[in-house]
Amino acid sequence: MTTPAYSVGVTEVEIDDEFWSGWVETNRDVTIEYQYERLESSGALENFRRAAAGETGGFSGMWFQDSDAYKWLEAASYELAKDDDPDLRERVDEVIDLVAAAQEDSGYIDTYLQLVEPDGKWTNLHLLHELYCGGHLIEAAVAHYEATGETSLLDVGRAFADHVDDVFGDELDGVPGHEEIELALVKLYRVTGERRYLDLAQYFVDLRGHEDRLAWETAHLDEIAGHAYSDVEQGRGDQIMDAGHNLFLEDGGYDGSYAQAHAPVREQDAVEGHSVRATYLYAAVTDIVAETGDEELWQAVQRLWENMTTKRTYVTGGIGPEHDHEGFTEDYDLPNETAYAETCAAIGSIFWNQRLFEHTGEAKYAALIERTLYNGFLAGVGLDGERFFYVNPLASSGDHHRKGWFTCACCPPNAARLFASLGQYCYAKREGELYVSQYVGSTLETTVDEIDVTVEQTSSLPWEGRVEVTVDADGAVPLNLRIPEWCVDATVTVDGEAVSTDGSGYARLDREWNGETIELVFEQQTRLTAAHPAVESDAGRVAVERGPLVYCAEAVDTDRPLHQYALPADADVESEHREDLLGGVTTVETEAAVPSLEGWADDLYRPVEETDIEDASLDLVPYFAWDNREPGEMAVWLRALDR
Amino acid sequence: MTTPAYSVGVTEVEIDDEFWSGWVETNRDVTIEYQYERLESSGALENFRRAAAGETGGFSGMWFQDSDAYKWLEAASYELAKDDDPDLRERVDEVIDLVAAAQEDSGYIDTYLQLVEPDGKWTNLHLLHELYCGGHLIEAAVAHYEATGETSLLDVGRAFADHVDDVFGDELDGVPGHEEIELALVKLYRVTGERRYLDLAQYFVDLRGHEDRLAWETAHLDEIAGHAYSDVEQGRGDQIMDAGHNLFLEDGGYDGSYAQAHAPVREQDAVEGHSVRATYLYAAVTDIVAETGDEELWQAVQRLWENMTTKRTYVTGGIGPEHDHEGFTEDYDLPNETAYAETCAAIGSIFWNQRLFEHTGEAKYAALIERTLYNGFLAGVGLDGERFFYVNPLASSGDHHRKGWFTCACCPPNAARLFASLGQYCYAKREGELYVSQYVGSTLETTVDEIDVTVEQTSSLPWEGRVEVTVDADGAVPLNLRIPEWCVDATVTVDGEAVSTDGSGYARLDREWNGETIELVFEQQTRLTAAHPAVESDAGRVAVERGPLVYCAEAVDTDRPLHQYALPADADVESEHREDLLGGVTTVETEAAVPSLEGWADDLYRPVEETDIEDASLDLVPYFAWDNREPGEMAVWLRALDR
Structure with missing residues (x-):
């Protein structure tokens, strides 16, 4: 297997920051711990046990409940990468064993379908979340492999991806109603070097939104809606599925915009529909562009980003103002009290912008990550780490409050995996250079073009603008220190000697490093x-x-x-x-x-x-x-x- | 029968005004005409025919559909009072004949109950509108009698009132879910001199909102909700009745505030619930105060008016901001785009304020009528007289438009009867004095303490503030000319001679009249x-x-x-x-x-x-x-x- 080209590894960064360490520790000690307990109490693990035992019926939770286990495995793996806690490792291994046992010989795994509708596999890509859950399985698998070097979960993820690769484009053509598999497949490609995973991601991206697909969906509306999901959630299944189904309908016809399937991705020029779906898709598209250099897709991604950031983003970095479809609406439609601005969408935006940043090295993407991290994302989590906002209004009459874990628990586990992997967002490597993109106190030990580099950072953000970065390297490594957009005056010195910045959004220091300390002062007003x-x-x-x-x-x-x-x-x-x-x-x-x-x-x-x-x-x-x-x-x- | 003490008669005023005549004529030629056609096409008249023939089933329209016929009869009677058009008189007589034929020997009449639920009479006072419809029958009867001197409809109204008087307080105690009968009974008392109608009105007012009634309602919730109204409105009956029923529920218990039954009227101090209901009730209470001098009720009415006008009224005079229960909410809660401010509630406010004005002679009530007439009420009617707003927001994103006649056509017929009787709001008589309360070009011929008085008024309102009033009388009649609150400077002259005003809200001219012309100039800014x-x-x-x-x-x-x-x-x-x-x-x-x-x-x-x-x-x-x-x-x- 090849070394992943993607970002700095989560094993390479250790966070020790006045502001962020508290959040990261609470995430590890409270959120991830609770998340694990919840896997049992919600029946998520029992679903895997029953599927492994070949039982039918008795499914618990939402039909995409498997993804909770996968998101926990991903977050827990990031923690293992930083600290190989034996108790945590044992739990992770137990859950991986359950997942592996539930996987069918073909590689198929989705306990909802296995238990409730064994004959319904791959029949309703709109509403059922087999590919979505599978994507989270693969993300967890990659994280676990990178953290531990073990392939126990990676094997499961690959078997699933191989099965999908066998089924799709051959016996079946279709795209998922909730994107996620695409970015996961690129991650899988990057750790395995298997090109067909990248091709499969591109297959899903390119098939999306073509007119013949739209015509097909419209013709099969009854079929799509025709499933009976009566034993999900104590009889709520029908309602849930009806509600989900209606999101794809417009005047009685199929409308793919909810899932960005209204037009081919390369023709899209405004962010539409469910905003988590949108950001996951565009994150994957950016990955594909980075891997393939597809210029047409790159133009589309840039158009979409311009539209989102210049017309459809809250000042907090939050996105997706509308409740009913949890998504985008019109340009400049940014209501405050009724904002949806889902925490998961902020996280999705961070995922997408991190990929844009790594692909281009442009500071504007890191700046938006910073804005979103400190505001639109962070508001989603209570100071106690036990209560969460799905919905992040910018004004409230006083009746909007964080809640504990939800049945449809997308945001808390998503926050958990972001906190647990925060180090990956602080630095980046590209074209032989090192970037400091977020000012979070931390130590980085990495290799840039085969040169070992150690960076020690202390930061007084967000309260003050003083940052110290000490660098040691086995050779010359250009270092790019991002100058935040918000600072009214930035001074940069190396061991007390002033360095001029060029307005590129960076202080670029191209030199050898022998423990010099760079002091950055970003004046806040x-x-x-x-x-x-x-x-x-x-x-x-x-x-x-x-x-x-x-x-x-x-x-x-x-x-x-x-x-x-x-x-x-x-x-x-x-x-x-x-x-x-x-x-x-x-x-x-x-x-x-x-x-x-x-x-x-x-x-x-x-x-x-x-x-x-x-x-x-x-x-x-x-x-x-x-x-x-x-x-x-x-x-x-x-x-x-x-x- | 005694002469009604109430207001000036609709026969006594003839409107000829640059601004208002157009509205009044359109109302007569278009609205009342259409309203009549609608009585047949909606099945309202057919309901009376079927009831008269002793049939069952086959009811058309909302369960209070009878009131449409009564409101039309009232509006048409006002037109007959002004111009005895033979065609209109014939139509009116035909409809009266139908109504009379449908009335049962007992005096009971409500075609919904007669056709759909003959055993359900008086069993659900909350939701069924027998007393509401009966109130409109009586209002129409009084208007018809005053216009024509004929008792054909008055006899029907009295028979109904007598039947109600027999049933209530004796075999049955209860109050209507929609007030209306109360003010109608006072009108009936005033034209007939029969004290028991006034007493019956006071019975309904005083029974409302007592704790033992609330306990009774709560104990009988199932019974109240237990009717099957399945053949109303093509199966929509259940839904409608359920929705109506829910308005009386709060946390599973009975909550009378929707119909002002949460506390005895004499203890209420804030306007609550459905705002049309509220204004109809308080109009009746004001009438009762005027007739009985009940000081405690008077204190309550004044408290309620203060609350409404200082905390719960739009600048347009509109009231009742909330859609779901079409009513009042909290002090100072006056949203603009989501305002309900029903046209009928503005009309109800005019009804109530006219009674307050006549009782006190205080200009502030006439000022609020003026504000409401020109704004909150008038916006409810399109310039074509064919399209109407139920709902009168003070801001719109562009998707709120007047509609034609509705199934639940409360506002258009209510507007029709107000336009048709507008003259009654321009003048008032009290304690031997004459008041000019609204500046609308018109001629008044009336008698004040047995002195014949003629007033001719020309007005340039609302565009300019110039008014001329010429008065002729057989003796000395003090004349009170209202000085509008909005004028920055008022000058009053009699035949060119300046008259000083005293800040009371009036120019009061206590003198004999021999065709003098009073010129009023209200400077507008x-x-x-x-x-x-x-x-x-x-x-x-x-x-x-x-x-x-x-x-x-x-x-x-x-x-x-x-x-x-x-x-x-x-x-x-x-x-x-x-x-x-x-x-x-x-x-x-x-x-x-x-x-x-x-x-x-x-x-x-x-x-x-x-x-x-x-x-x-x-x-x-x-x-x-x-x-x-x-x-x-x-x-x-x-x-x-x-x-």
Whole structure:
């Protein structure tokens, strides 16, 4: 097997950061632990046992429940890579044994189909999630192999991929209703070097959205919808499947846009449909571009990214404003209180942008990852690591709160695998150069073009902009240090000697390294941000940002209802670090105005010239930390005076 | 029979007004005409025929369909009062004959129950509308009697009222789920002088909302819900009744607030529940206060009015923001785009305020009638008289439009009877004095304390503030001319001689009248209005008003999306009368600002200090006239700069 070309390995980075270590440790000690307990209590493992025993019926959970086990295996493998804990290894091995036992001789595995509809395999690619679950199996397999060097799960993943390769393009043509297998197959290609896995990923990408497929789907609507899923979830199966099915319908015909199947990928120019599906697909497409150099696909990916980031992304990095289909809508449609902005979609965006970053080395992709990590993603997880947002509104009247584990538990396990592999997002290697893309205190030990390199990083982000990077290498390795978009002034010195930066988004240091320390100072200023005039929800409003963080107002910090505050466009702002608050956060206090309550008496309406505003101040906390205190209103976009 | 003490008679006023005559004529020629055709095509008349023939089954329409016939009879009677058109009289008599024939010997009449559930009479007062329909029967009967002096319909109404009087308080205790009978019984008392009708009205008012009733309802929930209404509306009956039933439920128990039955009326202090029900009830309560001097009820009515007008009324006079229960919610909850503000509720508010005005002579009630008439009510009717809003939002993204006649046609017939009786709202008599309450060109011939009085009024409202009133009388009659709240300067002259006003809300002229002409000039200025700081939906916003009219922006008049406009609090404004537009309206052009589109390139977010605003202007039209041109966005509350 070849060494994976992909990113830095999760085994190569060890995180030790004031801000992030707490999250990563809570993820390991609380979230992944709970996730494991949940595998048993939810019946996910029992499904594998029953399938292994050749039983039928008695399936528990959502029809894509297998993916919970795979996501846990992936997250747990990342932890094993960092610390070979014998107890964890034993659990991982036990779960792998169950999965392996449940796999059929053909390589097929999907306990929902095996237990509930053994004759229904590959008959409903829209709604059943065989390829989606299989993709997570493969991602777990790759992670486990990279962490341990063992092939116990990789063999299962390969057998499944081989089976899919046998079935598809030969006896069956079709694309999954939820993309995931595509990016997994590229990962599998990268660890195995087997080209057919890459080709299979490209097969799924290229088949998607062609007119003849659309015609086929429309003609088979009844067949697609015709399954009886009555024993899933205590009789809720029908409802769930009906709801899922309706997402593919538009005026009685098939509409693939929910799953990005409305047009061939290479012809698409706006991000549409379910936003997790979209980002998983475009992550895979970016991988394929990186491997094949397919220029047409690359143009499409760039168009899609431009559309998403210039017209369909919240200031938090969140994406997909709409609840019913958990997805994208129209350009500039970014409602705040009703935002969906699913945590999983933020994670999907990080996956996609990491691949874009590794392919191009362009700082803008890493900048969006940073924005999404600290805001749209991180808000999804409570400070206790036990409660999660699926949905991340940018304003709340006070009735939106994190919940514990869900039946459809996509977000918590997805967050778990991102936290567990966070080190992979901090550095990248490409074309013989090393990139520091996220400023997270950590140690990297890697090899760049056969040169061993050690990087030690300490970081004061997100609260301050001071970073130290100490580098040792066996030879000359160009080092690219990303200059964050938000810093108003960046100074870079090597052992006290100033280095000039060129506006490329990087400080590039092309030299030999013998333990020199690079000091970076990114000056942070609290800043007020406006949205494009076309964004109705943010009209006449500003968001407050500081460094990589978006801030918000919470009722617990204010005397008045939030709607009464307005900020001057040139508001005086002060920040203060408070160790006692929310686990230690830097708060922002901004000048504001509120309506005078004088003279209103019992009036409901008055001539505006008889009303007045008066000075006030408003305390803000980082958006990621909201809903960790008393419940109440929250708002990111605050009314502006003079806008 | 005694002369009714109530208001001026509809026979006594003839309207001839530049603004209103068009509406009144369209109402007579188009709306009432269509309403009549609809009685046949909807099956409403056929229901009476079948009931008269002793048939069962085959009921058409909603279960309160009878009320459509009664509302038509009421509106048509008002027209007969003004002009005894033989064709109309013949139609009216035919319908009266049908109604009379359908009435049972006992006096009972409700064709839904008679045809569908003959054994279910008086068994479900919550959902079935026997008393509601009966109330409309009585209102029609009184109107017909007053218009024609004939008792053909009055006899039917009295027989029904007598039957209700026999049944209730004796074999049965209960209150209707939809108030209406109460105010009708007071009208019946006033034309007949029969005290027991007033007592019966008071019985229904006083029984409402007592704890023992609530306990009874809760204990009988199954019984209440247990009817099968399967043959109503092609099988929709169950659904409709279920939906209706659910409005009375809260956490599995009975909650009377939907029908103001959560507490005794004399203990209520906030307007709650379905807003049409609420206004009909409080109109009746005000009548009872006027007749009995019940001080405790009067205190309650005043509390309820204060609550409604200082915390729960749109600037248009509309009430009841919430869709699901068509009603009131919390103080200051006045959303614009999702406003319900049903046209019928605006009409109900006019009914209630007219009674308050007649009882007290206080100008504030007439002022609210004026606001509601010109805005919240009038918007409900299209310029063509053929299309109607149930729902009157104060902002629209462009998908809210008037519709033709509905199955549940409460608003159009309600509008028809208000237009047809508009003269009654222009004048009032109380304690030997005459009031001019609304400035609508008209002639009044009436008697005040046995003195014959003739008033001729010409008015330039709502476009200008010039009014002339010529009075002739057989003796001294004090005349009270209302000074509108919106006028910035009022001058009153009698035959050219200035009269001082005292700030009471009136110019009171206590003198003999021999054809003197009073000239009133109410100076109008376009003004910007702010809402109470507690109203979240209007925070940082202003509404534009001129005279009695609320204005709005419509997309058809603007270059930019409406959300991009902001008005300086001291905006320069100009008005212009345009005969070519919307049947002739005065438009307002206001200074505004819009965000500069410079420098945005492909940015979705930018530092606010790099953005700018630029001068613009915004054309506004009267709110009542919106949605009569190309579909598009509409907004009453516009963003304000510096607020």
